[in-house]
Amino acid sequence: MDQSSEKELEKYILNQVQWESLPSHAKLILDQSHTKYKQYVLKYSIKHQLRWDTSLISCFVTDERLYYQEIVRLSVANLVLYPYHISDKLVPMLNVTPFKYYLIMMIETMTNSKSYDELPNFTAVDCLRVLEIGRNQFIDLMNKCRSKGNLFKKKKDVIRGLLPQKSLEKNIDYWWIIKYGHPNQDEERNLSSQELEIIDDLKKSNGQGRQAGVFQREAVLSLVSKGLVYIDVPIQNSDVVSVPPLEGFVMNRVLGDYFESLLYKIFVSIDERTTVQKLSEVLQINVELVKQAVSLYIRLGFAKKKNLEPLITNVVVQPQPQPQSPRQQPSNNSESPNIVLETSPAPITPTTAAASKWNQSWITYYQDKQEDSPFLNTNNLPKNMTNDNNELNIVDQTENESSGGTMLNSDESTLMGEEQKRIGFVFDSSITAFLMMGNLGYGLKNHAVTMFEVGKLANEALEDFLKELDKINADEFVDSEAKLYATNAISLRDTIRHLRSRYVIGGQLQGLDLLSCERMNSLDEATRIRVLKKNYSVLISMAPLSTDNTPVITAIPPNFGPPIYEVHSFWFRMYLYHMIGKGPKSILFPKGTRLRKIPQVFKDCEKIFVCSIDHDPITVNLSQLLPTANETLLSSPLLLQAYSFIKYESIPKISKFQSHSRSNSVVSTQKDDQVIFNVAFPTHLEIDHDSTCLNEEEYNEENISNHPLIQKIQEVFNLKHSFGYISLLKKELYSYPSHPYQQTGSASSLFQKTIEFVPLNIYFGIPIFDDKLNRQVCEKIDKYNLLSQENLAQHSRNCRNLSLNLFHFISSTCPPIHPDLDAIDSTKINSTFPSVQNIPLPTQTISFINGIIDL
Incomplete structure (x- = not known):
């Protein structure tokens, strides 16, 4: 079936x-x-x-x-x-x-x-x-x-x-419902008077149960441990919940049964601005199933209910003298209103009708835990108040602005409700890997687990996340890999602060959510589109995303990342070389091909770039190319590209000497020289035309952005409305002079070196792996106002044109991707393309040699 x-x-x-x-x-x-x-x-x-x-x-x-x-x-x-x-x-x-x-x-x-x-x-x-x-x-x-x-x-x-x-269950909240369980006369005979009162009360409730908070807490826990009562976590359609960083999560495996899959599906979609009913409508899941999932999250401690009845409501406004901060000015010698709790040195005792039903043991319990629990009903308090030592003081507005935060306090965010959208920063599992394994600090692990399992770290949790990231000092690490992890984490921190603190979209300062591309893509396409459209005004991807991860594709909201899946594959590389007319020597083999010998075009190569459909590119020595390529071709198409070169000479008298020099002078030179140069775009407004006449040998990391090839790529692909970086490959060709026996000096002087820069790839989004490149891209977002409403529309238009052109290119080399490709309207920037289940695979060998695509 x-x-x-x-x-x-x-x-x-x-x-x-x-x-x-x-x-x-x-x-x-x-x-x-x-x-x-x-x-x-x-x-x-x-x-x-x-x-x-x-x-x-x-x-x-x-x-x-x-x-x-x-x-x-x-x-x-x-x-x-x-x-x-x-x-x-x-x-x-x-x-x-x-x-x-x-x-x-x-x-x-x-x-x-x-x-x-x-x-x-x-x-x-x-x-x-x-x-x-x-x-x-x-x-x-x-x-x-x-x-x-x-x-x-x-x-x-x-x-x-x-x-x-x-x-041994002990984490029970006061608002949970306890119900009478299976009758056990032997157990009931040995109960204390408090426990018997609870049992008698529950029997009279006709199965409806009672809130745990009306009884003595220890008595409730005792009855639960004996199995005489059981717990229900009530969830209503109007309830709103938040998901703080996970604690105590066990990372074993996902079984794949329907409910576990549902839990993950709801996990990545839930937020504290959406009611249970609304979440059910967005996901198009029965509301009872959503309630079951939310109830379980709360029971396990992975979520908190926001709209709770407070434990304490006796709050009154009393005038109290306020010490002035140095930056505050006196105002007519009047006393500032100060809001205090009617408390005494003794434990807090509720005095109002709303609070009197709660048992004192629960209030004491929450005070001892010192959690962010609903002691105090602040729904009707004036704005701009903070709680400090049981006093709610009026503070200056600027004090509510968290460092690098959204400058929107929680009250304002609540008033905005569901209309307030955010920026979604899309990451992949490589970030969670270095946060968990990089030994960067214990406090980061809970956040990393949340990012991996939930698939999202909401704006409300970012302050604590940033504090943990602030503790990282890259100079403390000696190991190169650990130092790289630390540097990447610092770049992630700077990116979050940059995106949270600067961008006004639609007249409102945006919050920021971190979104896992793996978890978002686990949603079916229609659900994913609804979730993204409801919650986000713009998506920004980290760059590059791992090849084995599928980018999040959407037309609404605008997406500063790969606009379609094919841009994230080897197809885009071939299309780039075709459009520019330059690129490394490349051959794309279909899946199942068997290589019996090294292709002739790679005979003068020292290293080869190997790109498969589901793994990040790697470089291999020419001697290892055949076994590596043939193993990969069993399960995937394969793109081979020339990476570094050496000229082989067949003159018998010097072949031995040449072999020695090849393994020493040339190889060592390539290790010392930079081979790949990354240039942040857009850069067209910064080009000095006098510097475009430099020889290829004169370009370095500082002036490579002025290379004419960068300008051409930006013009052909219309990158001035997008941001990311362009990778150039520095080709160094070595050859002998026409009369090698006349050369004197060191062995390396026997070679003539020719340098040429060719495009390698274009990456859309914000890079995390390089702190300098990260700063450059963020600066360009600010400089050219790339998140303005006007630019968003133009960016979406350019992405749609790029996608259609890429579709046409792929269709010219293999069966058409879409039967109605010519009928797709390029002007409908807010509509998605017809769904394609998988990236199309090449059906024949395609090569790019000497500036020409050959089938």
Whole structure:
């Protein structure tokens, strides 16, 4: 059964369509078999953990208890998260609490000697929360199990004795709902008076439960550990949540089951400006599924609910004298209003009707934790107030501007609501890799995990991220690789500050979100377009993105990155050389080609540039070209390019000497000289025409931007409305003079060197890997006002023309990419191109030699 047929049947199952009402084409999918329909309904319902009483499965399975038992059995076997959304059935009916569920799962995993890495990420996190068993604890338990004698005990009994005997869940918030669980008369006889009062109250609630905050906190935790009550995290359609940097996330693997995939899909889309209902509409997912996901994020500590009822609301305004800061001027000798809490040295006791219902133990608990918890209701307070030592003081507006921040305080952002859009900075996994592995500081790891797992670091979390990045000192690192990681992190920090603090788009200063291209591309195309259109006014990519990562492609918002997938591939290199008429000697081989000998055009090369479709380019020595190329061609097309040259001489009398000089003088010279030069664009307004007459040998890193080739590339590709950098390859050709025996001096003097600069590639976006180049690109964004509304429109127009021209070029070498390519309107800059599932692959060998494309 194909995917489209499965989706068709799923639609009828969710709409509870009986067999008799199924359309004829749906029955044909099932071979006209009522039994097959029943089996499919059962399989789908168990896999998606549908409720028995509100789904079609109740028509096929009459025993509700048996149905839920099967869900538990298969969920444990497949290491699936505890189904919290049906806990009101699993706990009272089957006495299966999260603790018992994960206890069984852990026993089975350890009994069968499975690796801890087999637990999916979210399942592993929930096990850690309920059982306090993480990777290290798991390994320790397995070692203890092996060390104990199993002569008279079963292995499963030994493991059971090592595991916790009761739930260790402690992170419960005051607004969560506690409900009465499975009756247990023996346990209830041994309860304290406080615990008995809670049980009696819950029994009277008719299954609705009570908020945990109205009871004594320790009594609630005790009942949870004994399994007599269970927890529900209530989520409403109007709720708004935020995702702070992840703590305690377990990075194992993504299982791929439907709910784990849904969790990641919602993770990258959620933000604290969008309600649950609106998020459901943007993602086009049932709102109940979104609630389940959000509830789980909060339960695991990965998200926080924003619109909470405060613990304390007794706030009054009292006049208090204010010490003037040096920059404040006296104003008519009047006293500034000062807002204080009605507190005393004793613990805070709520006095208002709204706050009196909360138990004092919860207020004390949050005070001890010193978290950003909703003690205080500040919804109606005047603007520009900060809390300092339990006093809310009026401050100068400039004090609300965080360093390098958005200069919009949280109140203003809230008032703007969903209309406030941001800049999206697109990164790939290479950034999270060097943040996690670069030994740059422990505080960065939580942010790196968030960027990798959530796929986004929101503007609200950037201040703390920047503080951690500020602690990096590249001079402290001696190892070259570690120093490179540190330099890259500093460039990322400077880029974030630059983008957050300067750009006004649509009359508003923009916030900034960091977006993972991998996570954004995990969304289906229509959903991705809706998410980006709703939240962002412009996208900016890091440059270059890794070749094995697909860039985020969108027409709305405008995108300063690769405009289409093909620009991020070897096709664009060939198109660049074709349009400019210059480039390194290049041959593009289709997948499956076998090279029996080195192509003749590379015979004078020292090193070759090897570019595949799914890996970053590498350089290989000519001697290693054949095995490297043939291995890659088994799975990918391959572009080979001349990188560095050496002239071979066949005169017998000097061949031995030449071989010696080639391995010493020439190679060492190439190691010392810079081969690739990167030039930030646009540069056309800075060119001094007097300097364009320099010889090729006179160009260096300081004046290479004045090279005529840079000007030509900018004109041909109309780069003045975009930003990024152009890579030039410095070709150094070595040859013997016409009379080599007449030469005297060192061995290197036997060679005549010819220098030529040729284009290598164009990269769109802001580079992170080079701090100097990073500053140059950022300066050009400012200098030419490239994020203005006028420039955004022109940039989008240029990107569309570039994409269409590239499509035509590719179609001239292989079957057309789009059947209706000629009918695509180039003026519709706000519309996306017809979807292409994969980058088109070459069907024949294509070469670029001596300035000409040859098929």
